[in-house]
Amino acid sequence: MNPIQRLALIGCGLMGGSFALALRRAGLVVHVAGYSPGAATRAQAKALGVIDEDCTSVAGAVHGADVVLLAVPVGAMAESFAALRHTLADHALLMDVGSTKADVVAAASAHLGPLLPCFVPAHPIAGKEVAGIAHADAHLYQGRRTILTPLPQTGAAQMHMAQNLWAAVGSHVCSMSPQAHDAAFAAVSHLPHLLAFAAVNALHAQPQGAAYLELAGPGFKDFSRIAASDSAVWRDILSANRAQVLTQLAHYQNALAQFEATLHQPDPAALQALIQQASAVRGALKL
Amino acid sequence: MNPIQRLALIGCGLMGGSFALALRRAGLVVHVAGYSPGAATRAQAKALGVIDEDCTSVAGAVHGADVVLLAVPVGAMAESFAALRHTLADHALLMDVGSTKADVVAAASAHLGPLLPCFVPAHPIAGKEVAGIAHADAHLYQGRRTILTPLPQTGAAQMHMAQNLWAAVGSHVCSMSPQAHDAAFAAVSHLPHLLAFAAVNALHAQPQGAAYLELAGPGFKDFSRIAASDSAVWRDILSANRAQVLTQLAHYQNALAQFEATLHQPDPAALQALIQQASAVRGALKL
Numbered sequence: 281m282n283p284i285q286r287l288a289l290i291g292c293g294l295m296g297g298s299f300a301l302a303l304r305r306a307g308l309v310v311h312v313a314g315y316s317p318g319a320a321t322r323a324q325a326k327a328l329g330v331i332d333e334d335c336t337s338v339a340g341a342v343h344g345a346d347v348v349l350l351a352v353p354v355g356a357m358a359e360s361f362a363a364l365r366h367t368l369a370d371h372a373l374l375m376d377v378g379s380t381k382a383d384v385v386a387a388a389s390a391h392l393g394p395l396l397p398c399f400v401p402a403h404p405i406a407g408k409e410v411a412g413i414a415h416a417d418a419h420l421y422q423g424r425r426t427i428l429t430p431l432p433q434t435g436a437a438q439m440h441m442a443q444n445l446w447a448a449v450g451s452h453v454c455s456m457s458p459q460a461h462d463a464a465f466a467a468v469s470h471l472p473h474l475l476a477f478a479a480v481n482a483l484h485a486q487p488q489g490a491a492y493l494e495l496a497g498p499g500f501k502d503f504s505r506i507a508a509s510d511s512a513v514w515r516d517i518l519s520a521n522r523a524q525v526l527t528q529l530a531h532y533q534n535a536l537a538q539f540e541a542t543l544h545q546p547d548p549a550a551l552q553a554l555i556q557q558a559s560a561v562r563g564a565l566k567l
Numbered sequence: 568m569n570p571i572q573r574l575a576l577i578g579c580g581l582m583g584g585s586f587a588l589a590l591r592r593a594g595l596v597v598h599v600a601g602y603s604p605g606a607a608t609r610a611q612a613k614a615l616g617v618i619d620e621d622c623t624s625v626a627g628a629v630h631g632a633d634v635v636l637l638a639v640p641v642g643a644m645a646e647s648f649a650a651l652r653h654t655l656a657d658h659a660l661l662m663d664v665g666s667t668k669a670d671v672v673a674a675a676s677a678h679l680g681p682l683l684p685c686f687v688p689a690h691p692i693a694g695k696e697v698a699g700i701a702h703a704d705a706h707l708y709q710g711r712r713t714i715l716t717p718l719p720q721t722g723a724a725q726m727h728m729a730q731n732l733w734a735a736v737g738s739h740v741c742s743m744s745p746q747a748h749d750a751a752f753a754a755v756s757h758l759p760h761l762l763a764f765a766a767v768n769a770l771h772a773q774p775q776g777a778a779y780l781e782l783a784g785p786g787f788k789d790f791s792r793i794a795a796s797d798s799a800v801w802r803d804i805l806s807a808n809r810a811q812v813l814t815q816l817a818h819y820q821n822a823l824a825q826f827e828a829t830l831h832q833p834d835p836a837a838l839q840a841l842i843q844q845a846s847a848v849r850g851a852l853k854l
Binding site for chain 1: 692693694711712714750751752754755756758759760761762763764765766767768769770771772773775776778779780782783784785786787788789790791792793794795796797798799801802803805806809812813815816818819820821822823825826827830831833835838839841842843844845846848849850852
């Protein structure tokens with residue numbers, strides 16, 4: 281693969297910064313032009329060697345770029361598409377890294393017009409509970425799955441290059457429809473975040489909550505880790521995929537009601553059967 | 568501290584085996600007499616060097632012991648107390664390692680009679696998702712908290728020795744009432760396990776659940792790790808502490824309903840405020 285001559289990084293945070301660093305490490309990018317709304321963030325990204333050029337507008341960063349990565353919160357995708365459509369080259373590859381796909385595809389369709397073939401929606405399944413460029417890591421995508429959800433209009437050359445780039449940063453690349461993606465991630469990511477947020481809030485709402493939390497052990501630590509995630513990012517994800525999240529929440533409430541019934545009766549054998557099922561399914565997971 | 572001349576290990580599993588191995592490593596035990604219902608388990612415990620003597624009854628293992636550790640499921644405590652009361656020496660230290668305390672204290676009070684001063688209820692906050700003597704680990708209790716919940720009748724000498732032994736295996740030792748213990752652990756351990764079991768069952772109940780699970784990432788992995796826990800152990804814990812668990816479940820359902828309302832309306836600002844609270848509380852936790 282030939283190196284990218286100019287990568288435009290829109291959103292100099294954990295996800296975008298890690299992508300740029302990984303491409304640098306692979307020798308696959310010559311020049312990184314970066315844009316973030318805050319001047320301090322851009323200066324930090326430049327000081328850390330993530331970007332070469334500090335751009336004060338989306339359009340300026342995108343001008344002349346052969347690859348553009350939109351690494352902004354899901355809620356900022358539409359304005360980003362609108363801001364870049366006048367300077368995006370028609371041969372360029374444009375990707376996002378959003379955790380929801382149907383809403384991003386809808387925003388792209390509404391704003392990109394004849395440039396829609398440039399767009400390959402992407403979701404790398406990686407992250408940290410800490411946000412920001414300071415945590416960018418060239419190995420963030422190593423060994424992780426990246427899901428591409430191409431549109432019927434997506435160009436074959438762009439799709440091919442997207443596959444190659446994510447593979448080059450160490451990802452296992454697969455593709456599916458935006459709708460299938462959003463249904464699956466409501467189940468295995470978005471709802472679990474909501475459940476973990478609620479667990480922490482339920483403790484915090486009790487007068488003794490802080491004292492209880494001091495006694496938490498390694499099980500609670502792992503269970504609640506995702507509850508420390510960024511609130512703006514997760515507001516956008518849960519809002520963008522709210523129909524699927526509510527569907528998954530209904531499934532969850534059914535499962536929870538089964539446990540509640542065995543405790544109320546009480547029916548220890550039925551309780552054990554429910555636990556046994558969960559333990560067998562989770563124990564068999566290769567994660 | 569003088570070494571224990573004879574430790575009786577009732578229940579040769581992960582928790583008990585790890586305690587015996589840790590005491591051996593510290594040079595604090597001369598002879599370990601082990602009992603488990605299964606001959607194969609006892610043979611394995613002996614082959615692994617966890618126990619020195621394979622005993623075919625609780626009473627036989629306890630005879631002549633200066634320290635007895637009951638490392639059996641919470642549901643088997645009562646029969647264990649009944650089985651050991653005729654051979655337990657009145658100067659001995661008797662401890663359990665159960666995850667609930669009020670029910671174990673009630674069983675001890677019902678069965679131990681004049682030997683009640685021997686008993687120091689203990690809960691080491693440690694474990695693995697794998698059970699069994701093969702996973703016993705001399706470092707399991709290292710750096711973990713161990714909570715003692717003494718009764719008014721507990722002997723001062725026994726309490727002192729219990730504190731010294733758990734400190735000797737690397738634990739940070741503290742004490743509280745059985746009721747305070749059970750309320751706190753319903754909140755930070757028992758309910759979270761139930762929530763994780765329900766999350767896995769909710770996925771499994773859907774036709775596409777297995778396909779969804781294949782897409783799960785590191786967040787789901789940590790969130791659901793405790794769902795792989797042993798079903799008999801957790802049937803007993805949730806059953807023994809069911810009143811407190813149901814109280815915590817009601818708190819949880821309130822917190823979940825708040826999230827559901829912000830999605831239904833939808834109200835992204837209120838949703839973000841809920842997430843922000845969880846993220847701040849969890850982010851500040853030193854775990």
